[in-house]
Amino acid sequence: MAQPVEISIAAASRKVTVPTGLFINNEFVPSVDSNELIQCINPATEEVICSVVAGSVADIDRAVAAARAAYNTTWGKNVGPLERARLLHRLADLMERDRDTLAELESLNNGKPVRVARDFDIGDSIGCLRYYAGWADKITGQTIEVDNKTKLAFTRHDPIGVCGQIIPWNYPINMWAWKVAPALACGCTIVMKPSEITPLTALKLSELIVEAGFPPGVVNTVPSLGSVGGAALAAHPDVDKVAFTGSTVTGRKIMEAAAKSNLKKASPERALLAILEQVSLELGGKSPHIVFASADLEQAANWAALGILYNTGQDCTAGSRLFVQDTVYDKFISILVSKAKEIVVGNGFDEKTSGGPVVSKMQYDKVWSYIESGKQEGAKVILGGQKRAGKGFFVDPTIFTDVRPDMKIVRDEIFGPVLAVAKFSTEEEAVKLANDTSYGLGAGLHSKDADQCMRVSSALEAGTVWVNQYNLLYNNVPFGGKKQSGIGRELGSYALEEYTSVKAVHWNFGEKLDWPF
Numbered sequence: 255m256a257q258p259v260e261i262s263i264a265a266a267s268r269k270v271t272v273p274t275g276l277f278i279n280n281e282f283v284p285s286v287d288s289n290e291l292i293q294c295i296n297p298a299t300e301e302v303i304c305s306v307v308a309g310s311v312a313d314i315d316r317a318v319a320a321a322r323a324a325y326n327t328t329w330g331k332n333v334g335p336l337e338r339a340r341l342l343h344r345l346a347d348l349m350e351r352d353r354d355t356l357a358e359l360e361s362l363n364n365g366k367p368v369r370v371a372r373d374f375d376i377g378d379s380i381g382c383l384r385y386y387a388g389w390a391d392k393i394t395g396q397t398i399e400v401d402n403k404t405k406l407a408f409t410r411h412d413p414i415g416v417c418g419q420i421i422p423w424n425y426p427i428n429m430w431a432w433k434v435a436p437a438l439a440c441g442c443t444i445v446m447k448p449s450e451i452t453p454l455t456a457l458k459l460s461e462l463i464v465e466a467g468f469p470p471g472v473v474n475t476v477p478s479l480g481s482v483g484g485a486a487l488a489a490h491p492d493v494d495k496v497a498f499t500g501s502t503v504t505g506r507k508i509m510e511a512a513a514k515s516n517l518k519k520a521s522p523e524r525a526l527l528a529i530l531e532q533v534s535l536e537l538g539g540k541s542p543h544i545v546f547a548s549a550d551l552e553q554a555a556n557w558a559a560l561g562i563l564y565n566t567g568q569d570c571t572a573g574s575r576l577f578v579q580d581t582v583y584d585k586f587i588s589i590l591v592s593k594a595k596e597i598v599v600g601n602g603f604d605e606k607t608s609g610g611p612v613v614s615k616m617q618y619d620k621v622w623s624y625i626e627s628g629k630q631e632g633a634k635v636i637l638g639g640q641k642r643a644g645k646g647f648f649v650d651p652t653i654f655t656d657v658r659p660d661m662k663i664v665r666d667e668i669f670g671p672v673l674a675v676a677k678f679s680t681e682e683e684a685v686k687l688a689n690d691t692s693y694g695l696g697a698g699l700h701s702k703d704a705d706q707c708m709r710v711s712s713a714l715e716a717g718t719v720w721v722n723q724y725n726l727l728y729n730n731v732p733f734g735g736k737k738q739s740g741i742g743r744e745l746g747s748y749a750l751e752e753y754t755s756v757k758a759v760h761w762n763f764g765e766k767l768d769w770p771f
């Protein structure tokens with residue numbers, strides 16, 4: 255079993271062929287020692303789309319060996335920056351060519367609307383590949399004077415090596431691009447483990463890796479269960495760096511695995527420093543979104559609704575805790591509810607649809623258990639909160655008011671279209687409520703008072719703060735979290751630091767060493 259399957263996309267009158275094997279050394283191959291398969295489900299219909307090979311620990315070993323061989327021969331320091339840039343641009347061209355098919359496949363496997371996948375996820379991913387193609391020949395070190403007459407030092411930003419990249423199911427193509435583009439621009443090789451829930455587009459993109467002309471072994475793709483392939487990749491002694499996006503629980507496990515594998519070579523005191531260079535984690539969030547009385551309420555309601563409903567709330571930066579100033583509270587809530595009602599949730603192949611189902615039965619059950627807990631803990635449902643009849647893991651926009659800070663719906667990351675709204679009266683109170691979380695990924699505020707915007711954006715404990723907008727990201731602006739939302743930064747020039755290792759070279763052109771010293 256590693257044969258491609260033909261998937262019929264009836265709504266678009268199209269058929270698409272999808273590889274189902276593990277992608278190692280530019281070939282789709284069966285597992286070396288396992289017959290396990292991963293079933294891919296369409297969350298809008300609950301039907302099986304197809305099955306793909308589930309990689310084993312031995313398959314991860316094989317993929318890492320392929321990545322190491324490529325790093326030492328055809329890639330790494332053996333390929334120039336212009337060639338790395340050319341290939342990244344070529345890959346971007348191919349994604350552009352296949353944009354519609356990729357969007358349809360993404361929609362089938364993940365549930366997000368085709369329009370959203372095509373215009374946002376894939377559009378941004380193409381932009382990401384091109385952005386880092388532009389960086390490939392601009393990764394420079396410094397020349398440092400240490401003694402004018404006899405010595406100088408310089409730094410080189412070497413590729414960090416073989417990277418294990420573990421990505422989630424909420425943005426399968428986009429998270430692929432965020433990981434692959436900077437790593438390749440820096441000269442790293444990759445073993446990519448897509449989520450077992452959404453492996454199809456990573457496999458389809460692997461075909462484009464071959465077509466673009468990347469040498470074998472530069473990018474390898476191993477769909478596998480997290481507890482099998484993900485854990486093996488994180489603990490692998492020949493993986494130089496692990497980059498992860500996903501839950502905080504799994505992020506902790508990855509940190510532990512990387513530390514243990516580093517301990518094989520490093521002393522315990524060095525292990526922490528070693529893993530800080532070698533692990534980057536983009537984890538969960540429970541992001542606050544504050545609306546002050548002076549805000550443009552119509553606009554703030556649009557951004558607040560986008561903040562929780564975009565990607566059906568399955569977004570690490572979802573603005574899931576909304577704080578509204580008491581003097582405008584009633585007016586704002588009525589605008590917000592009317593905005594949320596306008597969002598079309600349903601058929602992903604309809605261009606008017608903005609929201610799809612949540613990704614899986616497990617996620618559906620998790621979201622509903624939070625909705626039930628919100629009701630039981632005494633929060634008031636002012637929108638949604640009722641199950642739909644029929645097939646598909648659909649959850650309609652759900653808004654709770656009268657929430658307290660101790661409620662589970664206020665404390666935990668739900669990863670669904672479920673908003674908890676609370677009232678505040680002073681700026682100080684809003685900041686205190688906003689920062690009352692173990693997470694620190696995103697935060698938003700709306701106000702027409704510029705001084706207030708500056709004060710509050712400075713006080714909010716988050717890696718990203720949006721002022722008078724929410725949830726928009728750009729490839730040239732860094733992204734990442736504080737507190738339990740992660741370590742390291744993706745996007746922008748900052749991501750290059752995650753995939754390079756700085757080497758200082760000390761050059762002596764005149765100093766004689768007196769002996770004995």
Ligand SMILES: NC(=O)C1=CN([C@@H]2O[C@H](COP(=O)(O)OP(=O)(O)OC[C@H]3O[C@@H](n4cnc5c(N)ncnc54)[C@H](O)[C@@H]3O)[C@@H](O)[C@H]2O)C=CC1
Nearest residue numbers: 421422448449479480481484485500501504537538570669
């Ligand atoms: N920050 C984010 O973007 C994401 C957050 N989540 C949160 O996590 C919750 C659970 O979703 P999951 O799919 O279970 O997330 P997860 O964090 O377990 O999965 C993300 C990736 O990690 C892999 N993984 C799982 N266990 C692993 C391990 N022991 N070692 C290495 N890799 C491992 C998975 O196979 C997947 O590729 C969601 O409800 C949501 O709250 C989920 C996905 C993305």
Ligand code: BAL
Nearest residue numbers: 424499568569570571
């Ligand atoms: N929205 C940025 C990436 C994420 O949700 O995982």
